[in-house]
Amino acid sequence: MGRVAPDRLSPTAIGDLLAAGPVVLDGGLSTALEERGHDLSTSLWSARLVRDAPDEVRAAQAGFVEAGARVLITASYQMSYSGYEAAGLTAAQCDADLLATVRIAREAAGDRALVAASVGPYGAARADGSEYTGYPEVPRGALRDFHARRLEHLVAAGPDLLAVETLPELREAEVVASLVDEIAPGMPYWLSFSATTGGRLTGGAPFAEAAASARGSCLAVGVNCTAPALVDELLEGASAPVPFVVYPNSGARYDPAGKTWADAGTPVFTADTVRGWVERGAALVGGCCGTSAAGVAAVAAALRR
Template sequence: MCSKESIASIRGAGPLILDGGLATELEAQGFGLQGDPLWSSRLLHTNPQAIQDAHYRFLDSGADVVSTATYQASIKGFMEHLDMSLETAQELMKSGVHLAQEAVQQFVTSNNDTERGRPLVAGCVGAYGAFLLDGSEYSGGYAEAMSIEELKAWHRPQISCLVSAGADLVAMETIPSVKEAEALLELLREFPSCKAWLSFSCKDGRSLCDGSPFLEAVRLAQRCSQLVAVGVNCCSPLLIRPLLDTVSPLRSPDQPWVVYPNSGEEWDRLSGWNASGSKVSSIAELSQEWLKQGATIIGGCCRVGPTHITELRKRLLIK
């Protein structure tokens, strides 16, 4: 597993660039994912080459980190929706890491870029609500009816597979509640060699989706020495500045901010993305502002593709 030192060696004097929305790029290539209970992770089973190719396109666009196609994946989900055994489901989960690793190796072999360090693979862990298929990952309400131990039990099989497959770090992302964050941080201690970042889902410039103050959530996260970064993802780019303003007293070089917003479009569970009034390029335009606020791991989420990552890298003057 990667260390904070290895991340620093890739960053050098500049930020670390994340990839964008993997499902967005797969849909751009003609794959229909909307409404699928496994989302992009179904292609781990049906078309793994498409996932590897998408990872490569993000690497080629300038990403220093690619996230596995496992956001909406779970051992239980694979067993239920693909009618497979526990062992086969575990291997499918691990394949998400292996495909990203193969894309990294292909990129390194094809490019003699001595200035960039070897790209990292982040094993992606989404909120429990993503499994429920009812949009509750955008509210976090389910956590009220679950205990910390129940949330840990849910996430444990996924994290175990990602760690054993050799992910460089784990990306615990789009977490909408403090309670689920607490469960993940406790669970992380069961994997002492594992480094991770924790990224929250927020509904406005001060609050997580469950209404908890972002400041409270970040303060909780910063107690964990295994975290290489804390931050926010899959919100409007316009929310990043006010969110980082609220936690400016907690800014720390040991745990910098990680930010990777979506395009600013709004998601409707029934109709999909609403593009009216959106401006994807604002991620690149606003990135220097986030850098000044202490965000040193920066990328994109839903509706952000390889061309936007290229723009982001250019805007931050990274060669």
Template sequence: MMSHMTPHALTGALAMRSPLIVDGAMATELEKRGVDTANALWSAMALIDRPDAVRDVHRAYFEAGANIAITDSYQANVPAFERLGLSHAEAERLIAVAAEEAIAAREEYRASHIGDEIAGRPLLIAGSVGPYGAFLADGSEYTGDYAMSDAEYRNFHRPRMRILADSGVDAFAFETMPNLGEARALAGLLADEFPGMEAWASFSLRDAGHLCDGTAVEDAASALGNIPQIAAIGVNCIPPDMAEDAVRRLHEATDRPVIVYPNNGDVYHPETKTWTPHPVGTGIPRFAPQWLAAGASLIGGCCRTTPDDIRALSALVRER
């Protein structure tokens, strides 16, 4: 078991430096390294046969200036691996691998930059906890069109969270959450069973003002804003041109730091698991100054973004 940086790693890092830079896409970079991600497990497939590639991607984002690496566990959960025919123990081991490769990338990065001025910057590992809809692998994380009881959500998410925590992540990333019920269940699980850990909660949106399930973003922010361990609230995997309005609404609705990491503007088709490139190619660095002006404290990229995008965000923040 590895010790955590601090019980309040995210809050502490924000106190040291704001804004913080979150990393970018995993699957896009794995594909560049020859890993096939067109399957129900998506980028988590690499944990089975190419963990070296996962570490390599994390390292590339640290080199590009990221402060936070998100583990390759968005789609990695015990039932998903068992569906592939792996044993329960093998499934648990692979989730641990997701954390271990991110931590190893951070250590490699630190070791190669001893004495650099960048050596002192905060470097955190956030354990990705994707929604139940991601496990369904039918695009449900973009509709929120599912509902389980609080206990069912907790039972689904608990094993992955326990393994990630035991493997040494600094915080959890409750990400791409399409409905408020699931986010509330995760926040409750965090408070009840992981008292030493923090998390951010970020939502997928139908439009700039509403979660995929129709909940107003202001209502989602206030529902989670009174839970001390929720260290930041925000949005991810939305089109970059939707982000500024969403950030402003969240910033006005909560005193928590706001996190935003959109996709690059390409359009995802869940039924075929393919992408259509954005007609003019938006890219996230162009929009980031607006997010910062609207009140964002953590910025990064989601699907289809690259280390070059993160390098541009990092340069932007340094210039400020």
């Protein structure tokens, strides 16, 4: 495996945004697509629409830009070679779709937002909610094999940065960080974990340990797809060598069998809540599942005041 030299490596772009103040991320792409009438209950989730309805993915992401997002996260979260094989698709089709996610997001972003390629966790390929429980039995070698080829294609597509997200396991973050160092040294990325009560990752490790692990070109570390009510405790109990990234879900309960959320939760965070996260060190703030363009607009409004 060699280094990838993409057309677009821009560590200063996200750095310039961060230097100007807290950065607004997008919301839950699946939520925006469901609002547009799409059924995402298949094992490929929103990735299916990259193949079947790319214009809809582009329109949903453009809605986040209109709401004030300065970073769009690609639709590659659920894309994996094992997942595509299980769905009757080929590795070459997965490669093509990984590249397409960056192109689609770039078209939606225009010159108003950056593009972060989503590097979803190993658990996402299982399509059983494993990213919210962990998988301590999976060896590092298997995690490396899962991420390596996909990461090479995402980097080659030329995103501005990587969103390594919804990780339940600290060792998975370590594996991906090592791969980024090998494949694209200097590529900016953030590490974002799924967390639960007691200041811990859903896989069991202390969030404080995960926060302290940031190194190299990691520009932020934090949590996503985590109940918003837990964020204050998590940030207060940790310190990191980089700023925090925070994009919680709405707090609704996830049904992995039906690939749906059981209730609405809190799709719009209050201004005081958003500002509180920033006061605790968050420099990138958005929403995950359950957060639509309206929720992103609320985050943007809170950060403008």
